[in-house]
Every structure is written in structure tokens, then in C-alpha cells.
Amino acid sequence: MDQNQGPNVAHVNTRRxxxxxxxxxxxxxxxxxxxxxxxFLGATSFYTVQEQERAAIMTFGKxxxxxxxxxxxxxxxxxxxxxxxxxxxxxxxxxxxxxEGGQETPVExxxxxxxxxxxxxSADAVVQxxxxxxxxxxxxxxxxxxxxxxxxSSSIRSVIGSEKLDYAITDGKTVIQDKVRERLVELQAKYNxxxxxxxxxxxxxxxxxxxxxxxxxxxxxxxxEKNTKINNAAKYENDRIPKARGEAQALIExxxxxxxxxILNAEGDVAKYNAIYGEYKNxxxxxxSRLVMETLEKILPNAQIFITNSNGDTVxxxxxxxxxxxxxxxxxxPQASAPPAQVPSAGEAAEGGKAQ
Numbered sequence: 015m016d017q018n019q020g021p022n023v024a025h026v027n028t029r030r031x032x033x034x035x036x037x038x039x040x041x042x043x044x045x046x047x048x049x050x051x052x053x054f055l056g057a058t059s060f061y062t063v064q065e066q067e068r069a070a071i072m073t074f075g076k077x078x079x080x081x082x083x084x085x086x087x088x089x090x091x092x093x094x095x096x097x098x099x100x101x102x103x104x105x106x107x108x109x110x111x112x113x114e115g116g117q118e119t120p121v122e123x124x125x126x127x128x129x130x131x132x133x134x135x136s137a138d139a140v141v142q143x144x145x146x147x148x149x150x151x152x153x154x155x156x157x158x159x160x161x162x163x164x165x166x167s168s169s170i171r172s173v174i175g176s177e178k179l180d181y182a183i184t185d186g187k188t189v190i191q192d193k194v195r196e197r198l199v200e201l202q203a204k205y206n207x208x209x210x211x212x213x214x215x216x217x218x219x220x221x222x223x224x225x226x227x228x229x230x231x232x233x234x235x236x237x238x239e240k241n242t243k244i245n246n247a248a249k250y251e252n253d254r255i256p257k258a259r260g261e262a263q264a265l266i267e268x269x270x271x272x273x274x275x276x277i278l279n280a281e282g283d284v285a286k287y288n289a290i291y292g293e294y295k296n297x298x299x300x301x302x303s304r305l306v307m308e309t310l311e312k313i314l315p316n317a318q319i320f321i322t323n324s325n326g327d328t329v330x331x332x333x334x335x336x337x338x339x340x341x342x343x344x345x346x347x348p349q350a351s352a353p354p355a356q357v358p359s360a361g362e363a364a365e366g367g368k369a370q
Contacts, residue, residue, distance in 0.1 A: 059090045068101035070148045077149050097152065101145040104212060107159060109166050110138035111217075126222070127171045133179040138217040141166050141198070143209050150208030162209060169197040174219075183219050183230060184237060191216055 063069045063083045071079045071088060072095040083102075088094040110125030111118050125136045143162060145151050155161045173193045174182055182190060195214045202209050221230045294301040310317070 059087055061086055061088060061096045063098060066100050066103040067098045068145075068148055070097045070099070070152055071095075072097065077153070080148050099145055099148055099151065101148055101151075104142055104144050107141050107143070107163055107166065108138075109141065109163065109170065110136070124167055127174055129174055129179045129182055130176050131178045134222055135174060135179055135182060135219060136222055137170055137174060137219045139166065139170060139194075139214055140217065141214045142212040144212060145208060146210035147206075147208035150206045152208075154206050154208065158207065158209060161205075161207060165201045166194075166198055166214065169194045169201065172197060179221070179230075180233070183221065184234060187216055187219055190219070 061069065062085050063081055065083045067083065069081045069086070070077060071081065073089070073093065075095075078094075081096075088096060111120045113119075120138075122136075125138055126134060127137060129135050141162065151158055173190050177186055177190060191214060195211060198214065199211050201207075202211060290301075
């Protein structure tokens with residue numbers, strides 16, 4: 015039995031796999047290489063740019079153009095290459111401190127600087143910027159962020175170094191911000207960095223911590239109290255002056271009214287007098303008698319008048335005392351007429367006198 019199985023086993027072990035012809039192997043290698051090349055060319059001929067990015071196209075290492083967001087075609091590598099930068103994104107750098115994980119870490123070397131009156135001040139700022147020119151940004155500066163940090167720090171030190179400490183920590187913060195921004199923009203234009211400065215804002219401009227900071231804080235509080243009192247005084251002035259002007263205007267208008275009233279009254283009196291005078295000229299005797307009677311009524315309001323006839327040649331005798339006494343007893347009218355009493359007197363008769 016073993017002898018019968020021996021030849022069969024030897025036949026199985028000596029069987030060889032089919033051999034490929036040399037032409038077939040060559041074709042297979044060429045096909046695989048072509049497939050790899052096609053895949054590589056396809057992978058390097060298309061690229062995608064995100065919304066906040068812009069792409070710089072390099073042809074044989076030379077800048078030849080740029081593209082915006084979307085899917086684009088290019089010549090395969092190594093003919094063309096694409097470098098994307100966040101050109102549409104507003105970025106920030108911090109001067110004087112760093113923000114990591116939501117925590118702020120001060121950087122004293124950047125924050126400390128000397129003012130124009132040789133005092134030390136700590137200044138923290140935030141610079142907002144974006145890429146305005148991709149070509150300048152990629153080829154004119156080696157490390158854009160470090161360049162911008164150095165330029166911002168230099169601008170801040172230059173401006174604060176020309177200002178006094180009191181001005182820098184109180185009223186001059188906004189002015190200093192504007193000056194620093196102008197200098198920072200000038201530096202970017204001078205070196206063609208391709209960086210656009212959007213804004214710079216100071217977080218703090220204050221003296222170093224400790225007793226110096228406490229002293230300056232008291233000075234600041236005193237200055238604010240001074241400004242508050244000045245504002246209150248100005249408010250009181252603005253409240254009182256209009257009222258005083260109104261009162262003065264009212265007095266002036268009242269005086270003008272009295273002036274016009276007196277002038278009109280005087281003109282009316284003159285017109286009345288002229289009218290009376292005209293009537294007097296037409297008939298002076300009547301006016302004269304009326305004036306005499308009105309004057310007598312004013313100066314002798316309770317006088318009793320007796321009227322007698324003096325046409326005779328004799329002297330009239332009037333017993334006024336008896337007439338007045340009898341008039342008061344009888345309640346008669348204060349006016350009475352008494353008969354003339356003749357008294358024979360040669361001298362007076364010859365004279366022919368009159369008596370009332």
C-alpha cells in the first residue's frame with residue numbers, strides 16, 4: 015500500500031506554477047505605473063480653498079496668481095504648487111500679555127516702558143490685522159506675526175516715550191491709540207508687508223503695581239472729583255444764566271411797557287389839554303366861570319353862599335350870625351336870601367357901597 019501511494023505523492027509536490035511571459039510582466043508593470051501616475055496627477059491637479067482663505071499659485075516656484083474660495087484646477091506638481099493663507103480672517107496679536115486657554119499671562123518685558131518724564135508705565139494692547147496682499151505677505155517678510163509684534167511694540171514705546179505719565183494714564187489714552195495706529199500703518203507701508211492694520215486698542219495704561227499704583231490711583235480719583243465739581247459748577251452756571259437773562263429781559267420789557275404807557279398817557283393828556291384850550295379860545299368867559307366854580311367847589315366843599323341884591327344906594331346889612339343860627343336850627347337849606355336892611359348913614363349913603 016505504501017508502495018502504491020509513493021509515486022502519487024512525489025507527482026503532487028513537484029508541480030510548478032504557471033510562468034508569465036516576459037511581455038506580460040512588462041505590460042503589467044507599465045499599467046500599474048500608469049495608474050499611479052494618473053492618480054497622482056489627478057490628486058495634485060485640483061485643490062480647494064476655504065471661505066476665510068485665499069491661495070497663492072506658484073508656477074515653477076514663481077508667484078503667478080491667486081484664487082479665492084472654491085474648487086480650482088491647476089497644473090500638477092511639480093509644475094504648479096498652491097499655498098493657502100487666511101487672508102479673509104481678522105487676526106489678533108496681544109502686546110504685553112498672552113492668552114492661553116482663556117487665561118491671561120502678563121509679559122513684563124513687552125508691557126514695561128518709559129514715558130517722556132522718565133516714569134515707568136505698563137501698557138497692554140490688542141492689535142487687529144488681516145492680510146491685504148498675499149504676495150507681499152509671503153515673500154517680503156520671513157515671520158509676519160513676529161514682525162507685526164515687534165512693529166507694534168516699537169510704535170507704542172515711541173509714542174508713550176514722548177508723553178507724560180499723567181497724560182498717558184488719564185486723558186491721553188485715545189490720542190495715544192490713534193498715534194500708535196498711524197505709526198504702525200506707516201511701518202507696514204514702508205516695508206510692504208502685505209498686512210492691513212484694522213485697529214489697536216489699549217487694555218490698560220497704568221503705573222507698576224504697588225505703592226506707586228496706589229498713589230497714582232489717588233491722583234486719578236482727585237482729578238475725577240475735580241472734573242465732577244467743574245461739571246456741577248458748569249451745570250449750575252447753565253441753569254442760572256438763562257434764568258437771569260430771562261428775568262433781565264422781563265424787566266426790560268416791563269420797563270418798555272411802562273415807558274410806552276406813560277408816553278401814550280402824556281400824549282392823551284396833551285391832546286385833552288389842546289382840546290380844552292381850543293374850546294377856551296372859542297368862548298373864554300364861559301370856561302373862566304366854569305373853572306372858578308369848579309375851583310370853589312374843590313377848596314370850599316361845605317361853604318354856604320348868600321346872594322343879595324346890591325342895586326340900591328343904601329348899605330345892605332346882613333345879620334349872618336342870626337341867619338346861620340336859624341338855618342341850623344330849622345334844618346333849612348344852606349342857601350337863603352335875606353331882605354336888605356337899610357342903615358341911615360350919610361357917608362355910606364353918599365358912597366353907595368355894596369355888601370355881600
